[in-house]
Amino acid sequence: MSTDARPRTIALLGSTGSIGTQAVQIVRQHPEAFDVVAIAAGGRDLGLVARQAVELDAELVAVAAGAEADLRRMIDDVARSAGRPSYAPRIVVGSDAATQAAQCGADVVLNGITGSIGLRPTLAALRAGSTLALANKESLIVGGPIVKALAAPGQIVPVDSEHSAIAQCLKAGDHDEVRRLLVTASGGPFRGRPREELHDVTPQQALAHPNFSMGRVITTNSATLVNKGLEVIEAHLLFDIPLERIDVVVHPQQMIHSMVEFVDGSTIAQCGPPSMLVPIALGLGWPRHVPDAGPRIDWTTASSWDFEPLDDEAFPSVGLARQVGSAGATYPAVYNAANEECVDAFHDGRLRFTAIVDTVAKVVGDHQAQAGELTVEQVLQAEDWARGRAQELLAAQ
Ligand SMILES: NC(=O)C1=CN([C@@H]2O[C@H](COP(=O)(O)OP(=O)(O)OC[C@H]3O[C@@H](n4cnc5c(N)ncnc54)[C@H](OP(=O)(O)O)[C@@H]3O)[C@@H](O)[C@H]2O)C=CC1
Ligand SMILES: CC(=O)[C@@H](O)[C@H](O)COP(=O)(O)O
Numbered sequence: 145m146s147t148d149a150r151p152r153t154i155a156l157l158g159s160t161g162s163i164g165t166q167a168v169q170i171v172r173q174h175p176e177a178f179d180v181v182a183i184a185a186g187g188r189d190l191g192l193v194a195r196q197a198v199e200l201d202a203e204l205v206a207v208a209a210g211a212e213a214d215l216r217r218m219i220d221d222v223a224r225s226a227g228r229p230s231y232a233p234r235i236v237v238g239s240d241a242a243t244q245a246a247q248c249g250a251d252v253v254l255n256g257i258t259g260s261i262g263l264r265p266t267l268a269a270l271r272a273g274s275t276l277a278l279a280n281k282e283s284l285i286v287g288g289p290i291v292k293a294l295a296a297p298g299q300i301v302p303v304d305s306e307h308s309a310i311a312q313c314l315k316a317g318d319h320d321e322v323r324r325l326l327v328t329a330s331g332g333p334f335r336g337r338p339r340e341e342l343h344d345v346t347p348q349q350a351l352a353h354p355n356f357s358m359g360r361v362i363t364t365n366s367a368t369l370v371n372k373g374l375e376v377i378e379a380h381l382l383f384d385i386p387l388e389r390i391d392v393v394v395h396p397q398q399m400i401h402s403m404v405e406f407v408d409g410s411t412i413a414q415c416g417p418p419s420m421l422v423p424i425a426l427g428l429g430w431p432r433h434v435p436d437a438g439p440r441i442d443w444t445t446a447s448s449w450d451f452e453p454l455d456d457e458a459f460p461s462v463g464l465a466r467q468v469g470s471a472g473a474t475y476p477a478v479y480n481a482a483n484e485e486c487v488d489a490f491h492d493g494r495l496r497f498t499a500i501v502d503t504v505a506k507v508v509g510d511h512q513a514q515a516g517e518l519t520v521e522q523v524l525q526a527e528d529w530a531r532g533r534a535q536e537l538l539a540a541q
């Protein structure tokens with residue numbers, strides 16, 4: 145499919161996760177178009193890392209945690225079984241391993257790491273001049289102006305399904321012709337339930353996303369609608385549209401992945417059955433569509449699609465995200481870091497579902513951002529502070 149003379153080289157960050165493993169599927173399907181040269185993971189499943197390294201013939205294998213000797217032994221075992229005993233990639237272990245993979249000079253760095261820990265790899269990929277296929281929305285949101293200042297026009301290609309959709313819809317007109325962006329939301333597993341019914345929902349219920357199989361953090365964020373709050377800020381940063389011209393529309397079937405309304409009243413939507421394969425493939429192959437990347441809509445079967453307004457009372461997370469997005473500075477980083485702490489606490493049984501966003505709101509309310517230009521150090525300091533403040537509130541409840 146590629147018009148490039150040779151396959152694009154890819155660094156795959158978060159290779160063992162939901163985004164990462166689906167990216168491997170795309171690469172497996174299109175070896176003529178994509179060549180994975182580096183993979184990075186947290187290190188929770190070294191066996192999978194070893195299997196991916198051998199299958200993809202990666203030159204660099206990076207993990208945040210784990211023993212290098214164990215990973216080397218596993219890679220050796222898999223390589224021997226695969227009839228390639230001489231395969232010996234460079235292995236990097238440690239907290240900056242993903243950053244090293246990000247700066248390897250690949251044509252495309254797909255950042256599929258979860259959480260704001262993805263910030264340094266995002267910055268490294270941009271500094272290295274790679275195209276950044278961005279699933280890790282947190283790094284853009286917390287880094288905000290720092291990430292934007294580093295990125296050349298078109299260097300960041302969104303992989304988040306809504307933003308991939310908007311990027312495609314925006315091809316229909318110029319920036320000054322856009323009236324508003326419409327970010328669609330599934331509404332999560334608790335759509336339609338009033339706030340008083342949400343206090344005691346369980347982690348298992350929160351993880352039952354209606355349409356997508358994703359990692360724990362984003363799935364929980366879909367249930368609280370924090371994901372949609374993050375996505376509104378993400379859209380604002382990616383497309384330079386003011387927050388007040390970005391609306392959220394609940395669309396339970398998630399067949400429309402987002403829309404752009406133009407000044408003449410025309411709305412362009414991007415549709416497809418809910419699947420991340422298409423946005424991931426488009427992120428790797430941008431601006432070219434990858435043949436047969438994902439499922440297609442069957443227009444011969446009767447079906448209907450629904451749309452509803454967002455219930456801001458049951459789900460105050462989007463309104464809060466608009467506030468932090470408009471305050472800028474370290475406020476989005478504080479919102480995200482406090483949320484990451486609260487999601488863990490919810491899954492550990494230390495926090496009720498509705499207290500996730502209530503606690504995030506308290507932490508945001510207590511935050512005092514420093515004046516002046518935002519720096520990475522300020523972001524990291526604010527995140528530390530937010531995590532600590534969230535833990536104090538959790539301990540005091
Ligand atoms: N899944 C989806 O459909 C979508 C995801 N996204 C976004 O994509 C990102 C990834 O989500 P998802 O794939 O669901 O998450 P997962 O939890 O499934 O995967 C996260 C991946 O990141 C790796 N990782 C964690 N910490 C580090 C680290 N320090 N260095 C390197 N790798 C690390 C994990 O490895 P390990 O398991 O070893 O820790 C794992 O491979 C998130 O930002 C999410 O919001 C956006 C749209 C859709
Ligand atoms: C697939 C994807 O991009 C996720 O961010 C997804 O959008 C989650 O859906 P909701 O947050 O709308 O439930």
Ligand SMILES: [Mn+2]
Binds near residue numbers: 305
């Ligand atoms: Mn999304």
